[in-house]
Amino acid sequence: MADHVHKDLRTDMFIDGEWTTGTGTGTIPTYDPGTGAVITEVPEATTADVNTAVEAAERAFESAEWAGMLPAARAKLLLDLADLLEAEADSFARLESTDQGQPLGISSGISVPNAVEHLRYYAGWATKITGVTAPLSVPDVDYRTRREPLGVCALITPWNFPLMILVWKLAPALATGNTVVVKPAEQTPLTTLRLTELVRRAGIPDGVVNVVTGGPGVGKALVAHPKVAKVSFTGSTEVGREIAARAGHDLKHVSLELGGKAPSIITADADIDAAVRGNLMGGLLNSGQVCAAYTRFFVDAARHDEFADKLAAGAASMRLGHGLSENTDLGPVVSAEQRDQAEEYVRIGRDVDGAHLHDRAPAEGEGYFVRPAVFSGVTDDMRIAREEIFGPVLSVLPYDNPDELVARANDTDYGLAAVVWSRDIGVANRLAARVRAGTVWINMPPFLDAAASWGGMKASGLGREMGWSAIEAFTQVKSVWTNLA
Ligand SMILES: NC(=O)C1=CN([C@@H]2O[C@H](COP(=O)(O)OP(=O)(O)OC[C@H]3O[C@@H](n4cnc5c(N)ncnc54)[C@H](OP(=O)(O)O)[C@@H]3O)[C@@H](O)[C@H]2O)C=CC1
Ligand SMILES: CCCCCC/C=C/C(=O)O
Numbered sequence: 001m002a003d004h005v006h007k008d009l010r011t012d013m014f015i016d017g018e019w020t021t022g023t024g025t026g027t028i029p030t031y032d033p034g035t036g037a038v039i040t041e042v043p044e045a046t047t048a049d050v051n052t053a054v055e056a057a058e059r060a061f062e063s064a065e066w067a068g069m070l071p072a073a074r075a076k077l078l079l080d081l082a083d084l085l086e087a088e089a090d091s092f093a094r095l096e097s098t099d100q101g102q103p104l105g106i107s108s109g110i111s112v113p114n115a116v117e118h119l120r121y122y123a124g125w126a127t128k129i130t131g132v133t134a135p136l137s138v139p140d141v142d143y144r145t146r147r148e149p150l151g152v153c154a155l156i157t158p159w160n161f162p163l164m165i166l167v168w169k170l171a172p173a174l175a176t177g178n179t180v181v182v183k184p185a186e187q188t189p190l191t192t193l194r195l196t197e198l199v200r201r202a203g204i205p206d207g208v209v210n211v212v213t214g215g216p217g218v219g220k221a222l223v224a225h226p227k228v229a230k231v232s233f234t235g236s237t238e239v240g241r242e243i244a245a246r247a248g249h250d251l252k253h254v255s256l257e258l259g260g261k262a263p264s265i266i267t268a269d270a271d272i273d274a275a276v277r278g279n280l281m282g283g284l285l286n287s288g289q290v291c292a293a294y295t296r297f298f299v300d301a302a303r304h305d306e307f308a309d310k311l312a313a314g315a316a317s318m319r320l321g322h323g324l325s326e327n328t329d330l331g332p333v334v335s336a337e338q339r340d341q342a343e344e345y346v347r348i349g350r351d352v353d354g355a356h357l358h359d360r361a362p363a364e365g366e367g368y369f370v371r372p373a374v375f376s377g378v379t380d381d382m383r384i385a386r387e388e389i390f391g392p393v394l395s396v397l398p399y400d401n402p403d404e405l406v407a408r409a410n411d412t413d414y415g416l417a418a419v420v421w422s423r424d425i426g427v428a429n430r431l432a433a434r435v436r437a438g439t440v441w442i443n444m445p446p447f448l449d450a451a452a453s454w455g456g457m458k459a460s461g462l463g464r465e466m467g468w469s470a471i472e473a474f475t476q477v478k479s480v481w482t483n484l485a
Contacts, residue, residue, distance in 0.1 A: 008091070011042050013049065013213055014196035016056035017206025022049040028186050028214060033101035033332040034322035034367040042189050045212040050181070050221040053210040057152040057179040058227045060207030066179065069205075075126040078175060081202040082119035085112065088198070092191055096163055097323030099190040101331040101368070102286050104324060114448065115167035118466075121450035122171035125471055129176065140485035147475040149177035150253055151229030154222040156243075157192070158235045159185035159334050160289040160390075166192055168454075169232045172470035174208065178230075182211045183222055185235075187334050189213045220246075229253060230474070234291075237388075237413075237459045244462065255463035255473050257455055259388040260291045260416030263409035265431055266307060267402070267422040268300035274443070275421040276310045279394075281445040282419060284315065284372055287333050288342075288392040291460070292417035292439065292446050296378075296385055297396045298405060304398040308376035311396065312358030315372035320363060332367040333391055339368040342391025345384055346373045349393065353382035380408055388414070406434040415457030417446065438464070 012019035026044030031037065043049075060066050085092065093108035102111065131145035155169040162184055173180050184192040192211055199209045212218055216239075223231050223246050230253035233243050237258040247254040264282065266275050282294030299307045321328035333339050350357045355375040363369035372392040378385050385395045399405055409418060418437040422428040425442070432440040438456045441447065448454060448466070455464035463473050 010193040011040050014211040015053045042213040045214040045218045047221050053181045053212050054225045054227050056207040061179040065205045071127045075123040077204050078119050078123035082116045084198040086116045096191050100188045101323050103328045103331045111164040114164045118167045118171045118450045122175035126175040142482040146478045153178045153180045153230040154228045155180050155182045156219050156233045157184050159188040162188040163191040165234050168465050172474050176474040179208045183219050186215050256461040258461045261412045261414045262294050262417040263296045264294040264419045266299045269423045270421040278445040280314045283394045284392050298399050301398040301400050308396040312374040315374050320369050332369050342370045345389045345393050349375045349384040410436045413459040416460035
């Protein structure tokens with residue numbers, strides 16, 4: 001095993017401040033998608049382990065140490081955790097690239113710094129969460145509200161940005177005084193487990209952060225646990241619906257960040273070269289394994305061929321390789337299943353939908369590599385234009401009538417993100433206002449910031465992460481009346 005993986009590798013679960021293999025005997029292998037080799041194995045948690053973790057989180061939530069901790073002290077813990085992560089940024093980035101497959105440019109340029117930024121941003125909020133007073137029409141009464149934590153929160157995370165998405169949830173959950181049980185995706189548990197070492201070193205009290213590993217059954221057990229007050233989930237729309245149904249039945253709080261099929265609108269006057277560069281990044285970042293990936297390019301018919309040819313040439317020039325290689329533009333996809341799913345959509349686009357597939361060399365190498373596929377002349381009804389692929393498969397769709405653009409862009413179950421490319425900022429903003437998506441970027445590749453709300457409309461989710469939205473999502477309002485008479 002390479003040194004950077006071995007160093008400080010944690011493979012045990014973290015429950016009540018202790019590393020443990022749990023009560024079961026089952027294990028789950030985790031693979032290096034760049035080679036297909038097994039990196040290590042992690043425990044398959046049992047229902048008893050889930051119960052132990054939730055009980056520990058519940059005790060910690062009620063403890064004087066955590067419940068009574070002053071906001072400034074919670075802020076300091078988050079700042080210390082941020083410093084520890086930043087100090088080990090390089091080795092966390094290398095571990096993420098090994099376990100997830102993302103190129104170092106992403107893990108060290110986006111995943112780890114974004115996680116550090118979130119910890120610092122929410123440390124800032126810990127001391128600024130205020131209530132309101134209101135002039136009630138009742139004599140001799142003082143009325144105010146308090147924002148209080150929810151309790152034990154289950155954080156169920158996906159495999160595309162394992163560390164970053166975990167911290168989107170963890171930082172606001174802790175800043176607001178909750179305790180958590182984390183379940184990472186079974187494909188990518190390693191940076192989550194390694195973070196527990198830093199949680200311990202930062203001095204976060206035992207039981208406040210717990211991690212259980214395993215498959216979907218572990219996630220289900222967490223969602224169903226009566227002492228879990230909230231589920232914060234990022235993943236597929238299918239599982240999101242299942243969680244919403246169960247959490248709704250049990251009247252639990254729930255935040256869901258689900259799938260997407262982002263439209264990218266390129267108007268006739270757009271700077272095509274800038275749009276090609278930005279769309280290549282938006283479409284192929286993390287090999288397209290991004291819920292906000294730009295995947296449906298609506299291009300004015302007069303510029304369709306120019307755009308499609310340049311997009312295909314740019315995609316073909318990308319160098320595939322192991323995430324740790326300096327020369328890699330595109331890493332592998334996370335698993336053999338994701339590779340097969342992407343290749344199946346390429347077949348569907350070519351043989352069933354009948355779209356034009358631009359020249360595409362075969363992928364080489366031992367790992368789960370998929371060469372980008374660019375389709376042009378795509379129509380709205382084709383499966384490649386309708387279904388979330390979560391791989392490097394891009395569809396260019398011509399439009400003749402700008403008046404139909406908004407309806408065509410919105411003709412999808414999803415509504416997570418969209419982008420507009422136009423030199424006319426008035427036109428771009430009018431389109432942005434009418435596209436049904438939680439985030440719209442104008443003339444830019446996808447960006448995220450801890451201060452900018454993030455989440456989807458329609459089948460892309462419920463609730464928002466980041467910014468003040470996440471503080472609201474991890475708290476509840478209590479009304480306090482005082483009799484002054
Ligand atoms: N919005 C996004 O960011 C993401 C979207 N996706 C989409 O989902 C597709 C499938 O990917 P997949 O990994 O299967 O995504 P899932 O939605 O199945 O997995 C996301 C997380 O939920 C857990 N989980 C799975 N089933 C349940 C359940 N019934 N109750 C509670 N937790 C559960 C998973 O555990 P386990 O890993 O053990 O199954 C994982 O931790 C992708 O092809 C892509 O289209 C995937 C990842 C991220
Ligand atoms: C730098 C922009 C990257 C956006 C990635 C956000 C991914 C979220 C998700 O897939 O859930």
